[in-house]
Amino acid sequence: MTFRELLEKYKNQTATPEERKQVEAELEKYNALTEYLLEQDVDMEGEDLAGQQEELQKIHRSMKKRGRRIIAIAVVIACVVMGTLTAFQPAISKVIWYDPTERDFQQFAYDIDCHMAVLTELTMPEVQVESILPTEQGWGKYGLQVQQRDWSTGEYTWLNGTATRGKIELNHNAYKYSSMNVFSRGTKPFVDVDGEHSVITPSADAKAALADLPEYMYMEAYVSLGRDWTMEELENFAAQQEGYLGWVGVRISPEDQQLFPLMGFDADSSGYVWDNVDEAYPFYELSMHEDVPLAEAWEKHFLALLQYSIDHGDFYARLNQSNRHGATCQMVQEYVTENGVKTYGFLYYGTPAEMRTLLEHEDVEGIYVTDYQLRVPGL
Structure with missing residues (x-):
């Protein structure tokens, strides 16, 4: 079992x-x-x-x-x-943000010098930018010192500013635009040239006021024309005068429309000579084209300033008071290309006698004196 x-x-x-x-x-x-x-x-x-x-x-x-x-x-x-x-902070900062110490055009000056010189010549009749000194302050921030020269007195002024991560803030005194009514026909009229509140003194009254002034006075005056002149007419007029032709206002819009600031160019070739800039923008430097008729040089010079402003619109967009400069220059370029470069008035420097001679011209309808100095011969 x-x-x-x-x-x-x-x-x-x-x-x-x-x-x-x-x-x-x-x-x-x-x-x-x-x-x-x-x-x-x-x-x-x-x-x-x-x-x-x-x-x-x-x-x-x-x-x-x-x-x-x-x-x-x-x-x-x-x-x-x-x-x-x-x-490597400085190098990294320059790659990320705007660098005012760039030197593409000239080795002895910063690009910002040329940028501001163009803006000033086009829109600020009475001053010239001499130089801008940037100081690095770290991480996209720079201190700026702007040196301006007054055309009338020859005196220099230093103004402070900053460039912070691409945005440029200049002292408001750096923007010395002309008043709207310093020319009788420069813009859409706010005050008639013969009105009692006008700053412009008609030719007959101006000649009478100048008659008793001593010849050691030297004046700065806006000269208003009764009609627009071509650059050839301006060249012929300047050749007959003893005084000094300064900033020339250019007709940039129809007379019955308002476009501000006024725009023009310096008729003289004074200032720094930036030959590299002239290579990129022919006739940027008037002194480099003395073999060309002056009227043609003036016209091409103004167009060069406009083209420069258009091409560097990104810089002007950074400025606290001129952020539409490039776009405005584009409109002005289109207008003058169609209508020609013509002037309605200009700045003039001279003695009382030279002013009286200027006022004899039939197209000069008045002046507006903005400054004067005493220049004693021999002192």
């Missing part, structure tokens, strides 16, 4: 006493083996848990070491980056 059949009789209580002893002896053996195996499993599990815990501790220690290395590397990288930014 098998043990399974014997166990079945034991469960059914049909086994003999001998068979019962045999089954119980086997069961006793089975219980002993079970307890032994259970004890072995517990010991093995304990060893496994201890091993796993030790492995986890190794991993934790490794991660802490790695974390410390990562932090140390990050600190080193941060120090290197900050050191690099500090060392």
Whole structure:
């Protein structure tokens, strides 16, 4: 009989006493083996848990070491980056933001000198920009010192400004535009030339006022014309005068429309000679074209100033008071290309006698004196 059949009789209580002893002896053996195996499993599990815990501790220690290395590397990288930014800050700043110390056109002057010289000549009759000195102040910021010369007195004025991350802020006194009514026909009239509130003195009254003045006076005056002159007519007139022809106003819009500021050019070739600029914009420098008829040179000079302003519109857009200069010059260029470069008046410098001679011309209808000086001969 098998043990399974014997166990079945034991469960059914049909086994003999001998068979019962045999089954119980086997069961006793089975219980002993079970307890032994259970004890072995517990010991093995304990060893496994201890091993796993030790492995986890190794991993934790490794991660802490790695974390410390990562932090140390990050600190080193941060120090290197900050050191690099500090060392190369000027170069990085110049790449990101506008740099007023650029020298593309001339080696002895900054580009900003030429940019401001063009703006001043076109729109500011009584002054000339001599130079601009930029000083780096870090991270896209520069201090600016603008030197202007007064045409009448010859005196120099220094004005401060800043260029901060591309935006240029100049002292408001740097923008010396002319008044709207200094010419009788320069813009849409606000005050009639013969009106009692006009700043313009008609020719007959001006000659009478000048008659008793000493000849050691030297005056600056806006001269108004009764009709527009071509550049040839202006050249012929200037050749017959003893005084000095200064800034020339150019008709830049129909007479019944308002466009401000007034625009024109300096008839003389004084100031710095920027030959590289003239190569890029022919007739920018009048003194370099003395073999060309003066009327033609004046016309091409004015057009060169306009083209320069259009091409560098991004610079003028940075200025606090001239951000539409480039766009305005584009409109003016279109107008004068269609209608020609003509003048309605100009600035003139001379003695009372020279002013009286000027007022004899039939097209001169009045003057507006803005400045005078005493110039004693020999002193």
